[in-house]
Amino acid sequence: MSVFTIILIVFVAFLAGMEGVLDQWQFHQPLVACTLIGLVSGHLEAGIILGGTLQMMALGWANVGAAVAPDAALASVASAILMVLALNSNADQGQAISTAIAVAVPLSVAGLFLTMIVRTIAIPIVHIMDGAAARADYTALDVWSIIAICLQGIRIAIPAAALCFIPSDAVMGALNMMPAWLNEGMTIGGGMVAAVGYAMVINMMATKEVWPFFALGFCLAAISQLTLIALGVIGISLALIYLGLKEVAKSGAGAAGSGDPLGDILDDYE
Amino acid sequence: MADKITLSKSDRLAVWFRHQYLQGSWNYERMQNGGWCFSMIPAIKKLYPNKEDQIAALKRHMEFYNTHPYVSSPVIGVTLALEEDRANGAPVEDAAIQGVKVGMMGPLAGVGDPVFWFTLRPLLGALGASLAMGGSIMGPILFFVLWNVIRLAFEWYTQEFGYQLGTSITKDLSGGLMGKITEGASILGMFVIGGLVERWVSIKFTPIVSTVTQSDGAYIDWDAIAETAGSGAQGVAEAIKSALSSYSSLGATGLSVDKVTTLQANLDQLIPGLAAVAVTLLCCWLLKKKVSPIAIIIGMFAVGILGHLAGIL
Numbered sequence: 001m002s003v004f005t006i007i008l009i010v011f012v013a014f015l016a017g018m019e020g021v022l023d024q025w026q027f028h029q030p031l032v033a034c035t036l037i038g039l040v041s042g043h044l045e046a047g048i049i050l051g052g053t054l055q056m057m058a059l060g061w062a063n064v065g066a067a068v069a070p071d072a073a074l075a076s077v078a079s080a081i082l083m084v085l086a087l088n089s090n091a092d093q094g095q096a097i098s099t100a101i102a103v104a105v106p107l108s109v110a111g112l113f114l115t116m117i118v119r120t121i122a123i124p125i126v127h128i129m130d131g132a133a134a135r136a137d138y139t140a141l142d143v144w145s146i147i148a149i150c151l152q153g154i155r156i157a158i159p160a161a162a163l164c165f166i167p168s169d170a171v172m173g174a175l176n177m178m179p180a181w182l183n184e185g186m187t188i189g190g191g192m193v194a195a196v197g198y199a200m201v202i203n204m205m206a207t208k209e210v211w212p213f214f215a216l217g218f219c220l221a222a223i224s225q226l227t228l229i230a231l232g233v234i235g236i237s238l239a240l241i242y243l244g245l246k247e248v249a250k251s252g253a254g255a256a257g258s259g260d261p262l263g264d265i266l267d268d269y270e
Numbered sequence: 271m272a273d274k275i276t277l278s279k280s281d282r283l284a285v286w287f288r289h290q291y292l293q294g295s296w297n298y299e300r301m302q303n304g305g306w307c308f309s310m311i312p313a314i315k316k317l318y319p320n321k322e323d324q325i326a327a328l329k330r331h332m333e334f335y336n337t338h339p340y341v342s343s344p345v346i347g348v349t350l351a352l353e354e355d356r357a358n359g360a361p362v363e364d365a366a367i368q369g370v371k372v373g374m375m376g377p378l379a380g381v382g383d384p385v386f387w388f389t390l391r392p393l394l395g396a397l398g399a400s401l402a403m404g405g406s407i408m409g410p411i412l413f414f415v416l417w418n419v420i421r422l423a424f425e426w427y428t429q430e431f432g433y434q435l436g437t438s439i440t441k442d443l444s445g446g447l448m449g450k451i452t453e454g455a456s457i458l459g460m461f462v463i464g465g466l467v468e469r470w471v472s473i474k475f476t477p478i479v480s481t482v483t484q485s486d487g488a489y490i491d492w493d494a495i496a497e498t499a500g501s502g503a504q505g506v507a508e509a510i511k512s513a514l515s516s517y518s519s520l521g522a523t524g525l526s527v528d529k530v531t532t533l534q535a536n537l538d539q540l541i542p543g544l545a546a547v548a549v550t551l552l553c554c555w556l557l558k559k560k561v562s563p564i565a566i567i568i569g570m571f572a573v574g575i576l577g578h579l580a581g582i583l
Contacts, residue, residue, distance in 0.1 A: 217464025
């Protein structure tokens with residue numbers, strides 16, 4: 001890889017690392033990060049395909065409350081770099097992508113530990129900011145905020161830079177050494193990992209009242225003609241209908257003269 | 271009160287811009303406090319000419335704060351309105367400001383997580399990813415543009431909404447509107463997650479339950495087709511046509527004499543994705559038992575590798 005390519009890759013990694021905690025522009029999502037790395041390294045199409053495939057796995061990864069989810073930033077950046085290295089040593093595109101996918105999930109767990117470390121380092125930083133606040137020192141407040149966010153960027157940029165300097169032959173050698181059963185087994189495990197993210201949210205939202213909606217969503221999803229957009233529309237409609245009916249039920253039970261003339265007659269007929 | 275200090279639109283835009291860095295100094299002690307204070311700086315500078323007041327304001331915005339980064343926008347809008355009242359001499363206590371922040375962050379996080387992380391992002395993500403898996407650049411572009419347009423608009427308009435409502439929003443909070451939004455978001459979230467579990471948690475059992483030799487006519491007679499194909503170019507076309515027409519009527523099981531049924535096929539006939547929902551509910555239960563998510567993920571890999579070696583998965 002040329003020096004210029006490496007600089008661009010490290011820049012993309014830096015953006016992804018920042019977004020891994022900010023969660024605003026979504027540069028850390030595989031769909032965006034892998035595409036950008038593919039773009040700057042000249043393997044755009046492979047990057048897009050890898051990004052799309054990883055995105056499907058990462059759909060349920062999200063930071064909920066103080067719990068931190070598997071880290072999409074390191075998973076997408078590092079596996080995209082490995083794919084580029086494999087492609088540069090003339091590997092077949094399909095094979096390069098599938099091995100990149102197999103290493104993505106272990107990488108996401110590694111990235112999770114890195115972000116936990118940075119989130120701990122941020123504790124002394126906010127204490128410094130406390131001091132700055134007590135002096136109304138705006139420059140220091142801004143500078144330390146920027147340092148904190150840059151640390152999150154560096155968290156991904158350093159591993160990315162290190163990966164760039166690994167000779168492609170070594171990557172290929174390591175990939176070829178990885179036995180097929182390990183590779184396939186990890187892919188199978190990766191297919192289940194999404195469940196952890198979903199389970200976290202379910203535990204957060206679930207009440208007796210909303211479980212039936214989970215069952216409905218599950219059963220309707222088996223109809224493959226329904227796209228996710230369609231499922232979203234059905235979900236919104238169900239929520240509106242349910243809340244509307246609940247409102248009616250509440251007001252109907254409370255007041256007489258409920259706008260139901262027949263009901264009123266029946267009620268009074270005693 | 272001739273010179274009432276108000277926040278201009280450009281001040282509010284500055285807060286909106288900085289508010290995107292809410293999670294920048296996310297830490298395990300007070301979580302989003304640093305980013306929150308960072309966001310408030312333009313407003314504090316404008317509202318309090320006196321340095322002592324500025325220091326007091328900065329300190330009270332370094333307190334614990336944590337919510338979903340997008341639905342934090344209406345909270346910061348309300349806080350701006352409160353600080354503005356205070357700067358103009360209204361008796362707004364520190365406790366009132368802190369109370370509004372803490373009172374709003376919990377319920378709003380309950381709206382933001384299901385709506386943004388578990389409905390909108392999977393929807394747009396899956397839309398973009400399905401285009402991208404075919405190699406189309408439109409996939410990532412569509413995802414990136416749609417997401418950010420929605421996000422920036424949401425953050426600006428809800429911040430303005432909060433700013434205009436000011437303290438009256440707290441009445442809404444207790445008046446049940448918030449409760450309804452939270453409930454609606456939970457319903458939507460549970461519904462979509464039910465769908466996502468079925469579609470994207472993949473687990474396949476490979477053991478073969480039965481192998482049945484099918485009767486004549488239930489499978490494609492490849493010998494006969496090879497014979498037709500042997501009789502010149504016309505014959506090849508004929509053979510392809512007959513193979514395709516049998517395939518369309520018989521389906522995938524017509525491809526070979528033996529009909530192989532895997533355990534997965536049996537389970538799919540019961541309810542497709544039954545194993546996926548079982549895994550998900552198991553995770554729910556383990557998480558409730560305080561098993562760490564990392565341990566569960568590592569366990570899943572172990573199960574995947576061992577199960578594959580044993581020929582079950």
